Amino acid sequence: MLLDLTRYSPAAFRREAAKLAVLAMPMLAAQVAQVGVGFVDTVMAGGAGKDDLAAVALGGSTFITVYITFLGIMTALxxxxxxxxxxxxxxxxxxxxxxxxxxxxLLGILGMLLLWLAIAPLQGYLTLNANVETQFGQYVGFIALAMPAAMVHRALHAYASSLGRPKPIMWVSWAALLLNIPLNYIFVYGKLGMPALGGAGCGLASALVFWFNALALWLYVAKQRYFRPFGLTARFSKPDTAVFGQITRLGVPIGLSFFLEVSLFTFIMLLIARLDGNTEDFVAAQQVVINITGIIYMIPQGVGTAATVRVGYSVGANELYRARYAAGVAVAVGAALAVCTAVLILLLRHHLVAMYTDDAAVLALGATILLFAAAFQLADAVQCIASFALRGYKVTKLPMLIHALAFWVLGLGLGCWLAFGREMGIYGFWTALVLSLAAAAVALLWCLETVSRERAYR
Structure with a gap:
């Protein structure tokens, strides 16, 4: 059977699923906290004014593109x-x-410099009023300071989760969310003697929160008795270029995969803005649905990260049958959860959109688009978890190529043809998105089945 899911007893399946849950749940909770930080930024910036909110939205998109790409590189750890x-x-x-x-x-410092260098060209490219342009530049300038801390935190995140201790990541993330609220209030509105920075204050608050994340997780790992035998803080090591090369070779394809997925939605949003008709309604509905599906996507992402750890641990222990089985359990659990989220989307789609807007046109359009989102839940979960499980085998280049072909050739290429050539509009993009995710799911599942079988039975 696929991924040897019938190789062991139902009790063995439950035990493996429980181990997966122990890893996945804290990481999922940590991701929810990170989304909460973005939500707080949006609310605080919106309270300062429309220009501030626009600056935070544009600056946040700029930061996220670099952050997610570099995060993917660090995932190699x-x-x-x-x-x-x-x-x-x-x-x-x-x-x-x-x-x-x-x-x-070092990667974080590079990211910080790239963001600073991008400010002036982006200000020249984007058509912004003077206030938004200034706020945008200040926001990116501040949040760029977060990059070194963000990448150090990601290294500690990989260290703790790979050693089977993901809970401190969760607690630190929730503490950071609580810290972000007063910091935003102080810097955005100018409290406690600070100048009122408006939307740019969100960037400064976020930078401080990232540094808190890195410091808090470092202190936990350094002081926790469980980590002492591994000696992370026992001695000083100089940078080793050979190890850097290993991380880069494994991590760059992962980073590119992350970039391909994030940038796909960015490009689709830009193309939707060019559609004839009620462009504002199209863009608003697209943004609402992307927010909803982005939150739901954390579920397979959490399961996938846990699958990387479980598969990698089993491969390292030379338990290759167990690695194959762990990958299969992860895919099965993720698929079951995806069916549940698809049903919930179908039943609650009008209510979900109503949480974001009361505009009748956006409500109707968003609820319709969510039908497509429900349709791709299973495929999205399978492709996500399969690609993460393959990383446990240190297979990263083939998933990157599959993502490039599925997302950009099929997803964007077919989407443009359907939207503009066949005049399907926004529904053309979502039809292509469903098909591209289905193609990626089939290809990545086949790849995982092949790789895991060859490793287990060679």
Whole structure:
């Protein structure tokens, strides 16, 4: 059977699913907290004014593109650390953890510089009024300071989760959310003697929150007794270019996969803005649905991250049958959850859109688009979890190529043809999106089945 799901007893399935849940639930909760930070930024900026909200929206999109891409590169640490942990290479885990911190710091500095360099060209390209242009530049300038901390935090995130301790990541993320609220209030509205920075204050608050994340998780890992045998903080290590090369070779394809997915939705949004008709309604409905589906996507993403750790650990321990089975359980659990979310979307689609807007046209359009979102839940979950499980085997280039073909050739190419050539409008893009995710799911599941079978039965 596919991924040997019938190889073990139902009790074994439940045990593996429980191990998966122990890893996935805290990471899912941490992701929800991170979304909460963005929600607070939106509310606070909106309270300061329409221009401030526009600046935060544009600046946030700029930051997220760089942040998510670099986050994908850092994700390479998960399978590397998991395999070493599974192999019982205790000292090597600590050394790789130290190199991961160096790599994250340097990558974060690069990201910070890229964001600063992007400010002037983007201000020249975007047609903005003077106030939005100023706020946008200040916001990006402030939030760029978060990049070194964000990448160091990601290195610590990979270290803790790969060693089976994801709960501190969750607690730190929720503490950061609580900290973000007063910081936003102080910097946006000018409290406690601070100048009122408006939307730009959200960028400064977010930067401080990222540095809090990195420092808090560092202190936990450094002080927690469980981590002491691995010796992350026991000694100092100089940057090792050989290890940097390993992380880069494994991580760049992951980062490109993340970029391909994020940028697809960005380009579709820009193209939707060119549709004839009620453009404002199209863009508003698209943004609402993307927000809803983005939150739901955290479920397969959490399961997928846990699958990377479980598969990587089993591969490192040379339990290749177990690795294949762990991947299968992750896909099965994710698929079952996706069916549940699809049903919920179908039943609650009008209520979900109503949480964002009371505009009748946007409500009707958003509820209709959510039918497409319900249709791709299963495919999206399978492609996501399969690609994460493949990372547990350190297979990253083929998933990147599959994502490029599925998302950009089929998703964007077919979407443009249907939307403009066949005059299907916004529904053309969503039809192509459903088909592209289905194609990616089939291809990645086949790839996972092939790779895991070859490793287990060679």
């Amino acid at each position: 998960n399978p590397m650390l998991s395999q070493q942990h599974g192999a019982g290479e205790t000292e090597a885990v600590g050394e790789l953890g130290r190199q991961g911190l160096w790599y994250g710091l």
